Amino acid sequence: MPIISLKSGTKSRSLLVGNAAYVPATRALFAGGSDGSIVNVIDYINISSTGNATDFGDLSVGRFDLASCSSSTRGIFAGGENANQSALYNVIDYVTIATTGNATDFGDTTGNRGYQPGGCSSSTRGLFGGGYTGSSLIVGIDYITIDTTGNATNFGDLTQSRRGVGGCASTTRGIFGGGYNGAYVTTIDYVTIASTGNATSFGALTVGRYNAPGASNSTRGLFMGGDTGPSTTNTIDYITIASTGNATDFGDLTVARGAAAAASPFRAVSAGGYIINVIDYVTINTTGNATDFGDLTASRHLPAGCSDGHGGL
Numbered sequence: 064m065p066i067i068s069l070k071s072g073t074k075s076r077s078l079l080v081g082n083a084a085y086v087p088a089t090r091a092l093f094a095g096g097s098d099g100s101i102v103n104v105i106d107y108i109n110i111s112s113t114g115n116a117t118d119f120g121d122l123s124v125g126r127f128d129l130a131s132c133s134s135s136t137r138g139i140f141a142g143g144e145n146a147n148q149s150a151l152y153n154v155i156d157y158v159t160i161a162t163t164g165n166a167t168d169f170g171d172t173t174g175n176r177g178y179q180p181g182g183c184s185s186s187t188r189g190l191f192g193g194g195y196t197g198s199s200l201i202v203g204i205d206y207i208t209i210d211t212t213g214n215a216t217n218f219g220d221l222t223q224s225r226r227g228v229g230g231c232a233s234t235t236r237g238i239f240g241g242g243y244n245g246a247y248v249t250t251i252d253y254v255t256i257a258s259t260g261n262a263t264s265f266g267a268l269t270v271g272r273y274n275a276p277g278a279s280n281s282t283r284g285l286f287m288g289g290d291t292g293p294s295t296t297n298t299i300d301y302i303t304i305a306s307t308g309n310a311t312d313f314g315d316l317t318v319a320r321g322a323a324a325a326a327s328p329f330r331a332v333s334a335g336g337y338i339i340n341v342i343d344y345v346t347i348n349t350t351g352n353a354t355d356f357g358d359l360t361a362s363r364h365l366p367a368g369c370s371d372g373h374g375g376l
Contacts, residue, residue, distance in 0.1 A: 088112075089327035089372030090160050092138045093334045094122055094131065096323075096363030101125040101146040105158065105166065106334075106360050108342065110327040110370065115357040116334070116342065120165040123156050128177050130191045130230070131323075131367035132184035134209040135376050136160060138369045139169065139184075141191050141205075141215075142176035151177035151197045155207065155215065160371045170214040173205050179274055179365060181228030183237040184209060185256045185375045192221050192239045192252075192262070193228040200224035200244055204254065204262065219261040222252050227273025231284040231326075232256060232375035233304040240268055240277055240286045240300075240310075247271035247291055251302065251310065256375070266309040269300050274321030274365060278331035279304060279374035280347050287324050287333040287343075287353075288316050295319040295336070299345065299353065304374070314352040317343050323368030332356055337364045 094105040103125030106116035129143030141155040156166035180194030192204040202224035205215035225242030240251040249271045252262035275289030286300045297319035300310035320336025334342040340362040343353035
């Protein structure tokens, strides 16, 4: 019996083959980062397999501590800073996920937005929340329409200004978790992506931390690792996106770090860290410790990750 995949709008539908559901492969991209100097490299993997990453192309401007989001066709990379954090950027780049090649300029965020703003998206709209301007922490959330180009527009505000925010989404909700605002916060906020307005409190992470990237399928969101101040953590938390409440411990990464994350409907992957090239994966709808997936093409700290199969699509 042949395996067939159909598209309905921007969402892939699975067909049953015998008693098994066929789900198309999901591609994840990891862009930018720092290995002591700035990196403009974009890598890609197939989340449904394991193995080392392959070079995809380059960002238009090398930077780290940037945000990302994606539709089923486009990957978006926004903001960031240079290696010694003396310059912050408002640049938004995009790539076509199914191909390879260098990024193209999309437009600008509403202001310079570095120190890892959080990114999340539905199939049509991308959001960037929090970060740092170079002189002050950011409370605002920007949004873009992913399949167009142009500058970002103000969406509303987080419940508190902070940098180092993790982001993930369902098809309706955007989630922003963790961060730093003079303290390592446990705060989780949510917004309704299709509307505009200020965020609402969702609950709290199990550990206050920043640079804890988010990844999700359509029901469950994960926050993977992060920085706690004097050290990094390997803690993975999870939430049920459609509800509210505090996060629950999921398991541990193979290496404690602040990294990038991306997801398919079944797996979440975490990639990179401080002088680390490790890629880990977990099965989202279970709990347990991460397993080694492979390696990035180079070790780098705080790249950004996205995919064409995450929970917002």
